[in-house]
Amino acid sequence: MSSTGLRRLSQPHSRTAPPTRPLMSRLAPAVPYLFISPAYLLFLVFIGLPLVATIVISFLDWPLLGDPHGNGVANYTKLFHDGVALSALRNTFIFTAVTTAAHLVLALALALGVQATRSRVVQYITRTAFVAPFLMSSGVVALMWGGLLDHDFGPITYYLQQLGFHPPDFLNSRAWVIPCLVVVDLWQTIGITFIIMLVGLQSIPGVLYEAARVDGASWWDRFVHVTLPMLSPTALFAIIVSFIGAFQIFTWMDIMTDGGPGNSSLSMVQYVYRSAFRNFQLGYGSTIGVLTLVVLLLFTILQFGISRWWVHYERM
Amino acid sequence: MADIPSTGRRRGAWTRREFIRRAGLIGGGVAGFGGLASGLTACGSSGGSGKGSGNGTITLAISGTSAVTKKNWNATFAEFTRTNPKIKINGLFVNANGWVDFFSALQTRIAGGTAIDAVYIPTEGMQLFANRGLVNPLDDYVSKDQAYVDTLYKDINPTMLKGFRDHDSFKGSTYYLPYAYNTTCIAYNKKIFADRNVSPPSAEWTWDDFKKVCQAVSNKSKRQYGFLINVDVWGGFEPWVTTNGGKLLNDDWTKSAINSPETVEAFTFCRGLVADNLSPSPSPTANGLQLMANGSVAMVLVGAIAGSTLKEYGMDVGDLSILPWPSKKQQGASVGVGSIAMLKASKEKDSVWTFIKYVTSPTQQNAGGGGTVTDGQLPIRNSASTSKKVLSQMPEGAENFWKMLPYSQFVPGTANSTAMEGAMNNTWSEMLTGSISPDAAAGKMESDINDNL
Numbered sequence: 001m002s003s004t005g006l007r008r009l010s011q012p013h014s015r016t017a018p019p020t021r022p023l024m025s026r027l028a029p030a031v032p033y034l035f036i037s038p039a040y041l042l043f044l045v046f047i048g049l050p051l052v053a054t055i056v057i058s059f060l061d062w063p064l065l066g067d068p069h070g071n072g073v074a075n076y077t078k079l080f081h082d083g084v085a086l087s088a089l090r091n092t093f094i095f096t097a098v099t100t101a102a103h104l105v106l107a108l109a110l111a112l113g114v115q116a117t118r119s120r121v122v123q124y125i126t127r128t129a130f131v132a133p134f135l136m137s138s139g140v141v142a143l144m145w146g147g148l149l150d151h152d153f154g155p156i157t158y159y160l161q162q163l164g165f166h167p168p169d170f171l172n173s174r175a176w177v178i179p180c181l182v183v184v185d186l187w188q189t190i191g192i193t194f195i196i197m198l199v200g201l202q203s204i205p206g207v208l209y210e211a212a213r214v215d216g217a218s219w220w221d222r223f224v225h226v227t228l229p230m231l232s233p234t235a236l237f238a239i240i241v242s243f244i245g246a247f248q249i250f251t252w253m254d255i256m257t258d259g260g261p262g263n264s265s266l267s268m269v270q271y272v273y274r275s276a277f278r279n280f281q282l283g284y285g286s287t288i289g290v291l292t293l294v295v296l297l298l299f300t301i302l303q304f305g306i307s308r309w310w311v312h313y314e315r316m
Numbered sequence: 317m318a319d320i321p322s323t324g325r326r327r328g329a330w331t332r333r334e335f336i337r338r339a340g341l342i343g344g345g346v347a348g349f350g351g352l353a354s355g356l357t358a359c360g361s362s363g364g365s366g367k368g369s370g371n372g373t374i375t376l377a378i379s380g381t382s383a384v385t386k387k388n389w390n391a392t393f394a395e396f397t398r399t400n401p402k403i404k405i406n407g408l409f410v411n412a413n414g415w416v417d418f419f420s421a422l423q424t425r426i427a428g429g430t431a432i433d434a435v436y437i438p439t440e441g442m443q444l445f446a447n448r449g450l451v452n453p454l455d456d457y458v459s460k461d462q463a464y465v466d467t468l469y470k471d472i473n474p475t476m477l478k479g480f481r482d483h484d485s486f487k488g489s490t491y492y493l494p495y496a497y498n499t500t501c502i503a504y505n506k507k508i509f510a511d512r513n514v515s516p517p518s519a520e521w522t523w524d525d526f527k528k529v530c531q532a533v534s535n536k537s538k539r540q541y542g543f544l545i546n547v548d549v550w551g552g553f554e555p556w557v558t559t560n561g562g563k564l565l566n567d568d569w570t571k572s573a574i575n576s577p578e579t580v581e582a583f584t585f586c587r588g589l590v591a592d593n594l595s596p597s598p599s600p601t602a603n604g605l606q607l608m609a610n611g612s613v614a615m616v617l618v619g620a621i622a623g624s625t626l627k628e629y630g631m632d633v634g635d636l637s638i639l640p641w642p643s644k645k646q647q648g649a650s651v652g653v654g655s656i657a658m659l660k661a662s663k664e665k666d667s668v669w670t671f672i673k674y675v676t677s678p679t680q681q682n683a684g685g686g687g688t689v690t691d692g693q694l695p696i697r698n699s700a701s702t703s704k705k706v707l708s709q710m711p712e713g714a715e716n717f718w719k720m721l722p723y724s725q726f727v728p729g730t731a732n733s734t735a736m737e738g739a740m741n742n743t744w745s746e747m748l749t750g751s752i753s754p755d756a757a758a759g760k761m762e763s764d765i766n767d768n769l
Binding site: 063146147174255259274 | 416420423424427448449450541597601607612732734735738741742743746752
């Protein structure tokens with residue numbers, strides 16, 4: 001529909017118009033909403049309804065193929081006494097905290113490095129190289145890293161041994177399994193945080209740095225008093241996105257370790273999957289899903305709450 | 317401007333609240349219709365939609381998506397349709413990493429409304445599917461064709477048949493007819509043994525002999541190992557427990573029997589293989605045949621294995637030799653029996669029964685090709701599994717698969733076998749890496765079993 005047509009639709013009626021307005025005229029007020037309705041519809045179908053369904057199912061005892069029965073709060077009571085759920089929550093928290101912090105620091109360092117590079121070709125190649133792993137299938141990445149980190153046949157162990165080290169069995173060690181998964185996660189997803197940080201850096205007005213230079217500020221002073229404050233809204237966004245993404249981690253654990261050794265790398269989402277589709281306890285799986293949602297919500301609210309003390313929205 | 321209210325909103329424009337209310341009414345209608353439609357679809361899918369049940373085509377779900385699996389089964393389907401022109405078979409090949417994965421994927425698909433008429437189910441899933449009311453009882457069909465079923469049973473190893481019949485029924489009804497079986501044996505790569513100047517083991521070998529062979533062929537610095545220990549029940553720890561005189565469950569599968577000195581001794585032996593670098597650390601992604609083809613391991617667990625499968629790894633039937641599991645207190649192996657389960661939702665039950673009779677018939681079982689032979693399974697009939705035609709498709713020593721039947725123990729297939737096996741595999745893997753002791757692992761597995769019975 002042309003803009004002229006749109007304007008015509010939204011124009012008020014003349015006095016000669018019949019008492020009953022034409023259908024198109026009556027629908028005109030809905031037009032703006034129709035433009036945004038696909039987004040709302042997608043949200044409703046893929047997020048809203050499943051969310052409501054998950055909450056409802058969490059109060060049921062549903063063995064997937066059998067009939068569901070009301071179960072009151074039994075699933076929630078079970079959850080608070082479930083040692084495996086506690087273990088999964090702890091693993092996921094550790095993984096998420098470490099990977100989020102590492103994402104932030106590394107991505108900032110990489111972005112600063114790329115921004116400082118004068119050659120456009122080097123900038124282009126570096127940007128592409130960091131983002132390229134993100135385009136790979138997570139399953140392929142998990143298999144690849146599973147092979148690289150394999151204790152008996154992987155090249156990483158082999159070369160460490162050749163250098164005189166005695167590497168642990170990375171994926172079968174309770175101490176090493178989460179750090180290894182963090183490395184894999186960083187390798188694949190650091191590119192996105194890097195791009196976010198790079199865009200944030202590039203949006204800082206150059207005049208601020210010039211003014212700081214005139215005032216005699218060193219590189220470190222400019223970084224601390226100009227870059228970091230101006231980058232803080234971007235950093236907040238990166239933290240929230242990284243945290244939510246990391247908290248929902250599934251692929252690495254499921255393919256590389258199957259949650260082991262023991263349950264030391266079992267993640268929350270993996271436990272949801274395991275409960276619902278391996279143990280066929282759809283109600284209990286949904287309950288764990290609800291807990292995951294609550295944790296994410298609380299974290300996001302907390303982040304926004306404390307952001308007023310460290311995020312600077314002032315712009316020139 | 318007179319037509320524009322002071323709020324700045326045009327006359328006739330909807331407020332956000334008004335829009336949401338109207339959209340809610342429309343959306344509710346659409347959702348209601350959609351829900352009704354999907355409900356109807358679900359009903360239809362359990363009765364017949366798409367390629368599924370109700371239009372002369374049977375959809376048979378099978379675990380595996382390899383070219384060999386598809387080729388073998390499709391050959392069987394084509395041959396069946398040639399003799400039964402009114403019935404077509406549509407193979408639903410499900411990509412799964414083991415039976416636990418297959419059952420999970422399959423149940424999710426069925427719950428999602430995929431129309432499936434029949435499923436190839438091994439022992440591990442028999443009670444799981446029957447318990448959930450998915451499988452149709454075969455009592456009427458068996459009564460109608462009692463003479464045929466009797467001749468089939470007569471052509472099956474009696475020990476295996478007894479084990480199967482003990483678990484093929486649920487609440488008094490028979491749900492499964494045996495179609496194929498598989499026992500655990502060990503294959504060694506003859507070339508690796510020759511290259512490392514190690515004499516091939518004999519079929520009468522013991523655990524001690526096995527360990528000596530592992531020591532002779534292993535070389536940690538060259539990343540060469542004797543044997544890959546699998547992370548599963550059937551091919552992972554059950555054969556070791558069985559050959560030491562232990563068992564996983566009591567006879568009627570109502571209670572764990574795993575926490576015994578025999579189990580602890582078997583676990584200690586296996587942990588020793590890993591600790592002594594005779595076996596690589598457990599890995600959920602390890603592929604025994606691939607590692608053997610690379611020369612990384614000399615021996616692997618095998619069930620029935622065909623030359624066509626070996627070719628996928630660049631090997632040939634002449635490269636391998638098959639031996640029974642080494643014994644400690646007794647000979648032993650794990651056995652699993654496969655069946656074509658008729659699903660209750662199928663509208664093609666008679667056609668499914670025709671197919672079940674076809675694949676268990678002497679003609680098809682002796683054909684030496686198609687889905688019934690050597691793709692991880694042997695034909696259930698003695699007359700077929702011991703025939704030269706079948707044996708010739710496998711490496712030398714393949715007769716050990718049926719020779720071990722009298723000493724075999726059935727792999728557990730309880731109503732919650734997926735949860736049980738998942739938990740036990742976790743514990744097994746943890747024990748092999750030394751995170752928990754064999755004694756603690758046996759105790760934990762007892763809980764894993766009893767919690768899921």
